[in-house]
Amino acid sequence: MATESVEAPGLIRGVGEMRRWSGQRRRAGHRIALVPTMGFLHEGHLSLVDRARDAADMVVMSIFVNPAQFGPNEDLDRYPRDLERDLRLASDRGVDVVFAPSAGDMYPGEQTIWVEPGHLGARLCGANRPGHFRGVLTVVLKLFEIVRPDTAVFGRKDLQQAFLIRRMVEELAVPVEVDVAPIVREPDGLAMSSRNAYLDPEERDRALSLARALAAIRAAFDTGDTSAASLVERGRDVLEAGGAGIEYLEIVGADDLEPVERASADSVCLVAARVGSTRLIDNTLLRV
Numbered sequence: 001m002a003t004e005s006v007e008a009p010g011l012i013r014g015v016g017e018m019r020r021w022s023g024q025r026r027r028a029g030h031r032i033a034l035v036p037t038m039g040f041l042h043e044g045h046l047s048l049v050d051r052a053r054d055a056a057d058m059v060v061m062s063i064f065v066n067p068a069q070f071g072p073n074e075d076l077d078r079y080p081r082d083l084e085r086d087l088r089l090a091s092d093r094g095v096d097v098v099f100a101p102s103a104g105d106m107y108p109g110e111q112t113i114w115v116e117p118g119h120l121g122a123r124l125c126g127a128n129r130p131g132h133f134r135g136v137l138t139v140v141l142k143l144f145e146i147v148r149p150d151t152a153v154f155g156r157k158d159l160q161q162a163f164l165i166r167r168m169v170e171e172l173a174v175p176v177e178v179d180v181a182p183i184v185r186e187p188d189g190l191a192m193s194s195r196n197a198y199l200d201p202e203e204r205d206r207a208l209s210l211a212r213a214l215a216a217i218r219a220a221f222d223t224g225d226t227s228a229a230s231l232v233e234r235g236r237d238v239l240e241a242g243g244a245g246i247e248y249l250e251i252v253g254a255d256d257l258e259p260v261e262r263a264s265a266d267s268v269c270l271v272a273a274r275v276g277s278t279r280l281i282d283n284t285l286l287r288v
């Protein structure tokens, strides 16, 4: 019986091979887009691929669970992985090459040079995850150097990360366009995340309180409450009632991610909370 075969995207493991592939495509005049991920793909990741395909004619997706961005007591070892499934999903969505290096390939020796994110790297997610953003920025800069993409697509789900990557590209004059895509949510509002796989059904319910808290804050803002303290209070009530352990809930300016006292249409609300042992994040612009 004839089986329909979907052509798998090229899988590249080696740094040298990735450089050669990219170099050849660039010299042939192709525009390359990079979608950096840690794998265990969901629709959020795949929406980035759609944007990458709009922006370029060659799409590289990297899949690398980057040890440098995990703290000693975090979930590096249990982070979900399924390369075979990821290759299938990436292929169906039009990824040309999946670059999945080993940790030894990306960090062949001791890493002594790092990209330091500065003050903002120690706030919000950085306050609870020391060293996280320097790990992220360092690996993203390495990926940029290996793949040399024209453009790279990130998700607004990790707003502080996208902000710091834009800043790195600007301040270090990295020749890459950074595109930031909207958050993709489950039908009930939960922001998609590979870490949602950790949630049991009861925790999955509680996890909804992040999106609900953000919705409550937007609703209060829409009816005229602009006090950041009062908006945060409303959000905290929702999170606490939902059984989520708040790490932070802040209203900040969209252009600098610094706290504001008065919320405006240019403010963003960011939240990180624990549901059981799972750490989840979400955010929303207050502008409707």
Ligand code: AMP
Pocket (backbone or CB within 6 Å): 036, 037, 038, 039, 043, 044, 045, 047, 048, 153, 154, 155, 156, 157, 158, 181, 182, 183, 184, 185, 191, 192, 193, 194
């Ligand atoms: P990760 O694999 O979690 O490191 O995510 C890889 C990229 O996908 C990052 O740029 C994330 O911001 C983005 N991403 C993850 N979840 C979502 C989502 N629900 N919607 C949009 N982008 C996302």
